[in-house]
Amino acid sequence: MKADARARLTAGLEMVRGGKRMDPGRSGLLPALTAAMILAALALAGRPSIAATDPRLGARLDPETAAAVEAVIDAARDKGLPVEPLVDRALEGGSRQAPGPRIVASVRSLAADLETAREAMGAGSSPAELVAGAAAVAAGVRPDTLARLRAARPRESVVVPLVVLTDLVIRRVPIETAGAAVLAATRAHVRDRELMRLRQRIDLDIGAGAPPAKAAIVRTRNLIGTFEGPASRLPPADRPGSGP
Amino acid sequence: MSDGRETTDDVFAESFRREYRRTPLPDPGAQARIVAAVRGAAPPSRGGFRLAAWLEPRTITLRPVVVVAAAVALIAAGALLARIDSRWRLAAPPPPTMASQPLHAVQFLLVAPHASRVALVGDFNGWDAAATPMRRGAERDTWMVTVPLASGWHAYAFVLDGGRWIQDPRAPLAPPDEFGGPRSVVVVGEHGAGV
């Protein structure tokens, strides 16, 4: 170590000692004792003293499951996927007292869906878009519908269109119809608030007994002026049979 | 992109990278000087104590009874921490990734006239039914709570009387995951301000 660096190091230590007399011959009783007591306290608390794993996982899951989940998360992190949703999924499983293997499977499947969403929507997508996209994929929406949504709104967030689309699909609007409706509305520059209102109206109609497909078509048409359903809206390559 | 142009780009990339990798590094002492400078610096703000200070021999004068009392106090504190910590940890502050993002106050409402207690669970509180109890509004049927959330997509549900998990009847749904329970979605912030 160079002389000036050594001087800097020594100066730093002087500041810490605050003027205490330095005596190399005697051992430091208090620091050693305190360190030992702290380690004992930590051992009592049953935690690792230096956490390389996410402490939230360690607290909620058994060690084996936590380790398996960490491995999935590490792999996802290396791919540049958002990690927080994976931790949340694991914590959800722990909170619902699900068996370890199911928790690991769920985290793995979310990681796969996030990757699918990213491939479809582009690596420039925000974490929220990827999470919303993963939910859509999990609900059965096809990746190229995600890609089309992205193309319809290249510079703005597509989270809300994805959320609306996913919701409609879960409520049994046929996937092609739901995709066509949300795409049509997005391409017609319907804003997020209006899209959410559209979703609500469709939901109310379905609750009142309307067939989901019809509710979606009618409400979308009311909103944007013309909409006949999937066949009329999708380019020829995607007519029914090949699907959105 | 034509093949010809792609090849030219590849050739360029290859020769650039080759030259770049051959960049001579500053003299070996430079790295050591950096390490030394860092050692002289104040430690990072989270949990900083000076390791060097603890290892360096020094003389301290203390009465033995003080040392024993300190040891006893520390053991007691450790045991107490062990009991408190497992309950409080999960209601702890939001995870590091969220701390630096702007938070939005989002209100959750549920009409549940027959429940005696309602809790909000979601990806923002580790789905912990003990973390975010809701309180009754002026209308006794209505339960509410306001929670700070980071921008983006959040899944949540309500837990009635400590047992039954239900979706938010007014919110969009997220697909059920492997754990089966209902999940509602709220979109916060730039993406739609609590839409």
Added chain:
Amino acid sequence: MSDAALVALVLAGDLGAYTPLVSRHYPSCARYARRVLGNSHDAEDVLQETFLLAYRALGRYREQDRFRAWLFRILVNQCRSHGRRRARQARRLLHDHEARDAAEPRSPDESGLDDALQAALGSLDPLLREALLLKYGEGLAYEEMARMTGASISALKMRVKRARDSIRVRLEESTHE
């Protein structure tokens, strides 16, 4: 041991764990700094500032980010600040004859790089040089570069393309000599 694990160790109090982090990332940081600034004095200053700043800011590092990308963000900004300072100094020197005469000349042969690549890079606008080095030198993804520089991905692609077109011919001519 992963970067994130080393960071966790440092934050837990094992300050010596920062040394392997420095060793691991120093070569790529040093290469970038030298190429973007053009000489080793400035590079060394910037490298020291960068590793010190990173050290102090470790509490803000989030495990889901790649440490290298996080560190490079600091490095890129330090290089930019340094470049601006140097430009201001150069402008001041231009107007201050005495100072200019008194200032030590930075001889390129002593501390600067005089290879063909540097000659080509030196001819570029700083932002173009930065984008080219990050993309082709360090192999970073456009998304990471956007986060680092605050520029949009399309702007970065444009810069890389312009930089590449500008120096492509110069570089290929010189490497085939």
